[in-house]
Amino acid sequence: MVIHFWGLWPSRIGFSFSSLVAVLLGLSLLLQFPTVFADNTPYPARLVFQGVTWTGTGGPLNARNEPEACAWVISVLSFPSFYQYVGFTYEAGYSRGGCIIMDLSSNNPNRNPTTLPNAWHRYTDCSKGGDVGGSFSDARPMCSCPAGQMYPPGGPVWGGPVCVPDTCPVDPLPDFPTPTTDACSASLEARLGLADPAVCPRIPVMEDKNGEPCLKKKLGDLGVPYAGPTSTIRTPAYQAHLKDVWDKWWEHGFVSDPTLYQACTARRTIVENEKNKHGISYDPIGTSHNEGKAFDISRATVDRVPDVSGMLRQAPACNLRWGGDYRDSPPDAVHFYTP
Numbered sequence: 001m002v003i004h005f006w007g008l009w010p011s012r013i014g015f016s017f018s019s020l021v022a023v024l025l026g027l028s029l030l031l032q033f034p035t036v037f038a039d040n041t042p043y044p045a046r047l048v049f050q051g052v053t054w055t056g057t058g059g060p061l062n063a064r065n066e067p068e069a070c071a072w073v074i075s076v077l078s079f080p081s082f083y084q085y086v087g088f089t090y091e092a093g094y095s096r097g098g099c100i101i102m103d104l105s106s107n108n109p110n111r112n113p114t115t116l117p118n119a120w121h122r123y124t125d126c127s128k129g130g131d132v133g134g135s136f137s138d139a140r141p142m143c144s145c146p147a148g149q150m151y152p153p154g155g156p157v158w159g160g161p162v163c164v165p166d167t168c169p170v171d172p173l174p175d176f177p178t179p180t181t182d183a184c185s186a187s188l189e190a191r192l193g194l195a196d197p198a199v200c201p202r203i204p205v206m207e208d209k210n211g212e213p214c215l216k217k218k219l220g221d222l223g224v225p226y227a228g229p230t231s232t233i234r235t236p237a238y239q240a241h242l243k244d245v246w247d248k249w250w251e252h253g254f255v256s257d258p259t260l261y262q263a264c265t266a267r268r269t270i271v272e273n274e275k276n277k278h279g280i281s282y283d284p285i286g287t288s289h290n291e292g293k294a295f296d297i298s299r300a301t302v303d304r305v306p307d308v309s310g311m312l313r314q315a316p317a318c319n320l321r322w323g324g325d326y327r328d329s330p331p332d333a334v335h336f337y338t339p
Helices: 017-030 066-075 183-190 212-222 236-253 258-263 265-278 308-313
Strands: 046-049 052-054 083-091 096-103 113-121 294-296 335-337
Touching: 066 083, 066 096, 066 113, 083 113, 183 236, 212 308, 236 265, 258 265
Parallel strands: none
Antiparallel strands: 046 052, 046 113, 083 096, 096 113, 294 335
């Protein structure tokens, strides 16, 4: 048996070590499962177009491949000679799909393709094909993948594997340790970084007249709307959680193989939702937040100030520095801290 590892090998020679690791991981996982290939073995098919289903006369119940099935769909169109088969798009895995065709008549001068969705069904006695209907049990193509595998992005192709590994190379985002963590950490997670004075320690930079109150006054003098900090003190547990989210977001960004990228969809969505929920735009490094010496404000407020550093230095100067002036690390435009 010849095994095709299509889509798993880098497209050029110069690939990174992380890409090589992902490739080898994908290959090793693929070899752990029996590999089934899409081929031209006849299988029962029910064709549907514009709400009409053909199950017998005129339709190939045993279409051997997608072009043959779509050719039948074209044959029932008005003026079929005007239409040309372009491709196929899978829906619901490998159990149904749509025909992509092109109208070659003068009605389509730009030759734009059209997709006839849900035009073709693999109706069998498998669980993913829909209603069984009739005696369609003489062939049983795979309509679902075994545990640990999934359909390739875009669906299987003739000659390629029907199922590929669904193991994401990026570990899941660690859960925030509630309810075992302290009350302040729990409140920070629930309030998206806003400290609850009832359970969190005092925040020196918020109490110092030359700290956050000084910035607030200067913004008011400039007529810049300011609704207060978006984040102040952070506990070690909350800071570690934000760092986990940021690091996982970067890890997912390095998953370039389309099969592994699809396998990571659920985990990547969790990370992206958590990143957006907390408004994490920069790597949450350092300890100034933990020590109550720093706070963040909204980017919309910062963007309305022409010269942030100059504003802080203008007499009477604030005892604050701006993260946008960082030189040893990436600038953090929403971050303010005491030196």
